[in-house]
Amino acid sequence: MNNKGQFFSPDLLIAISIFLVILGFFFYSSNSVFSQIDFFEIKKDADEVSHSTMNILVYSPGVPFNWEEKSLADTNLFGLALNRNVISQEKLVALITDLNNSYSQTKSKLGFGRYDFKLQLLDLNGSVLYTSYLDSNNTKLEIIYERTVLFNEQIAVLRGVVGLEK
């Protein structure tokens, strides 16, 4: 009975080992690919929201046009423009105040429901002239969107920082 077939032959063990290594590689790579696809989807969504919102901020005075004089509840759409690419100081200060005082509500009205948002105005040397506060400890990735604008007849950069949460 010594030449009876064995359940685990060396060949079978080697074959199973190779199979398990390949299976492990597939699981590892598929997890990596799935997490990358998830990230692409989130970034794509953040890109859409950010481009749309930054366009409105730079091109539109908002709705109503004098929203900066009204309460946050009466503001339908934020916009910072006196006219295209020309930023109103009053509107900018009002939006930054709203972001600092009523962050969640203002962020939702801007369209950044799932994401964090920080608004900054910089001069051409990179010095920050105005900024809203954002606790970036909870963000794993910050995407920066910059637009060239005129502010008080000087060329400046309006920067939107969109944070993807952990």
Add this chain to the structure above:
Amino acid sequence: MDLKNKGFFDEEGLQKSNRFPKNRGFIISSDAFIGLTVLAFLILVSLSYVAQVNIDSWNNIDLINSARDLSTVLEKNLVFENAIKQQSSELIQQNINESLQSICFEARIYSSTDLNTPILGALKADCTKSFSELVSVERTIIVNDSNVSFYVAKMEAWYK
């Protein structure tokens, strides 16, 4: 017939031809080799498709927005108009040099009567015209000096 004594079996009773078979299986047989080759090929093909996913699909729109913003701002800040009046590119050059760091810009101004030969032009410092993606936007400039003249400002943008 005593087969053991005739050399067909060893002392433990194992048949000699089973103990050292000449046609024993390889670790990688031809079939397995072909199978693994096909598998590796399929993995490479699928990975190449995954690698083609472009996360920066908004790059082109960002470039267009940046070129539009800069040309709008230079027009509204009277940079284009003053440069035309002074017949000097220096003003445009100064402003372009201070634009967004990651993007190269080149501005050219044409008279509306000759859109082939620029009368003024400025390329951002530290930029060369080497790009994989270029966008171009145009704006009409009205200069009201002694008489009204029309010019076209063409702004090109690409990533550094």
